[in-house]
Amino acid sequence: MKNNLIIFKNKIKNLFLEIFFPEACVICSESGNSICEKCLLDIKNQKSEENYKSI
């Protein structure tokens, strides 16, 4: 019961965010995608030393 209430609350929250805060870049606020092309390119180009390794 408690879990259902939390799920319901989260769904309402998601719906609220979608309606009142339509997608804009979360980084530079430019309207369009949640990450604009410029920011995505910047993220993509700054590589870490290794993205995968044997563990």
Added chain:
Amino acid sequence: MSYKNPKLKTALFFLKYHYTKSISKYLAKACYQEFYDFIKKKNINPENLIIIPIPISKKRLIERNYNQSELLAKEIIQEIKENLNLDLENSLYIDLLLKNRNTIKFANTHSHTERENLIKEAFNVNPKYNKDFLENKIIIILDDITTTGSTFYEARNTLLKNNIKKENIYGFSIAH
């Protein structure tokens, strides 16, 4: 991609804590090629490949409504399918690794030892996948962020107990 990049930090923060699920699609666009290159470089047969997104606890799943690593894995697979014509959908096993307890948010912890202790024995292999099934499989564990590597290390330890060879387990993270 580098976690030192504040833009990536912001993007992952929104994905994890602000319900901005669509971010996973864009992050996948930025890293699917590397994931694909790795599979090719290691000459992995997709039929033997198992991709496991790091699971989150039931409590966190209820709070968040989704597992961000699972979203990222699905989007990466989708991008590879669309752009590189390789279908890995059957390689995704979202329920192979289970998180058996809730741990506090890693962002609230600092030291490597503290993180290691928190995550210790937090994973189980789902009993529906027996050891014979897992034998000779190549596993890629996928997570959104790795800093100290404690989560990967613990997931690896859990898999090692289930007939998987150490050299067949890899970790792939979006940010490091």
